[in-house]
Amino acid sequence: MLQKMSEPLISSDIPPLAEVVDIKKRIEKLEAMVTSIDTAKLRLVTEFVENIGIWRCSKCKQNIDNICTGWKLSKEFADKIVSIVGEGAVVLQDNVYRINISRLPFVGAICPIFVAKI
Ligand code: SF4
Numbered sequence: 001m002l003q004k005m006s007e008p009l010i011s012s013d014i015p016p017l018a019e020v021v022d023i024k025k026r027i028e029k030l031e032a033m034v035t036s037i038d039t040a041k042l043r044l045v046t047e048f049v050e051n052i053g054i055w056r057c058s059k060c061k062q063n064i065d066n067i068c069t070g071w072k073l074s075k076e077f078a079d080k081i082v083s084i085v086g087e088g089a090v091v092l093q094d095n096v097y098r099i100n101i102s103r104l105p106f107v108g109a110i111c112p113i114f115v116a117k118i
Contacts, residue, residue, distance in 0.1 A: 049106045050106050057105070061118075066101050067098050070113045073099065
């Protein structure tokens with residue numbers, strides 16, 4: 001014999017699926033943002049920045065065979081770069097992690113420690 005449930009002693013104004021509804025709205029918002037991005041322009045900007053970086057690093061005294069000797073990376077940051085860009089993006093020279101600028105050419109475009117070759 002089934003026992004009749006009594007009325008619950010607690011209640012809420014929040015519907016049970018409020019979080020799911022909120023997540024769905026966020027995903028829809030993100031979808032709209034992603035579809036509105038002009039990928040061709042984004043690629044052009046990326047290419048432009050990379051070429052500025054290549055040019056700048058080629059004129060910089062701290063570029064030795066495409067390895068930037070200006071920046072010293074922590075192991076944590078070096079690992080992060082490698083996880084995103086892949087092996088070879090960072091090299092270990094004399095126990096110092098250095099940027100392989102041929103793999104990360106955009107760095108030169110935003111680099112504040114550029115030293116012009118004389
Ligand atoms: S411009 Fe910056 S990133 Fe490029 S070689 Fe010079 S110091 Fe390194």
